[in-house]
Amino acid sequence: DQQVKQNSPSLSVQEGRISILNCDYTNSMFDYFLWYKKYPAEGPTFLISISSIKDKNEDGRFTVFLNKSAKHLSLHIVPSQPGDSAVYFCAATDGGATNKLIFGTGTLLAVQP
Amino acid sequence: SAVISQKPSRDICQRGTSLTIQCQVDSQVTMMFWYRQQPGQSLTLIATANQGSEATYESGFVIDKFPISRPNLTFSTLTVSNMSPEDSSIYLCSVARGTYEQYFGPGTRLTVT
Numbered sequence: 001d002q003q004v005k006q007n008s009p010s011l012s013v014q015e016g017r018i019s020i021l022n023c024d025y026t027n028s029m030f031d032y033f034l035w036y037k038k039y040p041a042e043g044p045t046f047l048i049s050i051s052s053i054k055d056k057n058e059d060g061r062f063t064v065f066l067n068k069s070a071k072h073l074s075l076h077i078v079p080s081q082p083g084d085s086a087v088y089f090c091a092a093t094d095g096g097a098t099n100k101l102i103f104g105t106g107t108l109l110a111v112q113p
Numbered sequence: 114s115a116v117i118s119q120k121p122s123r124d125i126c127q128r129g130t131s132l133t134i135q136c137q138v139d140s141q142v143t144m145m146f147w148y149r150q151q152p153g154q155s156l157t158l159i160a161t162a163n164q165g166s167e168a169t170y171e172s173g174f175v176i177d178k179f180p181i182s183r184p185n186l187t188f189s190t191l192t193v194s195n196m197s198p199e200d201s202s203i204y205l206c207s208v209a210r211g212t213y214e215q216y217f218g219p220g221t222r223l224t225v226t
Contacts, residue, residue, distance in 0.1 A: 032212065032213045034213070034214060036217075041219075041220075041222075042219055042220070043117070043205050043207075043217030043218050043219045043220050044156070044205075044217045045217070046114070046214050046215070046216060049212070049213070049214060051212075089155065089156065093213045095213065098161060098169070099144055099146075099161075099209045099213055099215070100158060100161070101158070101213070101215060103155045103156040103157075104155060105154065105155045106155060
């Protein structure tokens, strides 16, 4: 059972435009969400996170939105840059003592110059 | 964040052999994690390794196949035993930081022939 889903395996965006990456989850016990970026041959890099008590968190060009009623979160990148081209994973946790993260399947973002 | 290194970065191994992957962190951490990313798949948690206690394995992973050591607060090893081609994956270690964030090593790309 895939508790965290990223239904778009890939996304192509023009440089300077907005990139919107989506993520859905099924477990209502999840209360903390994270986004990671992964380049080939590297480990995932933490980007931004959001707690379930918020609906928005912003860090520079990156903003994460959380809609708890819809069990949906999204990552907005504005403006998109060619260096943003990577695989983006969302992850979720129920905040238990194990710190266990459940990852989505990833979305490959290609930012065209 | 944390600086995490893994050895080896990649290896090609024969069926039936074992490989030990090392993970070194630049500072002391309580919780370390081992993940597997099979080709085209998401990151799947293998086990959580706390110093001074037995590793906690996720469903579908067993100690005989993936023994883990955690001799101190900056180091851990994961062994992939009696390998088969299905074990061909990227193996990643991570450490817990902040609220629930995890920071990842660069990964070990394993190919089993």
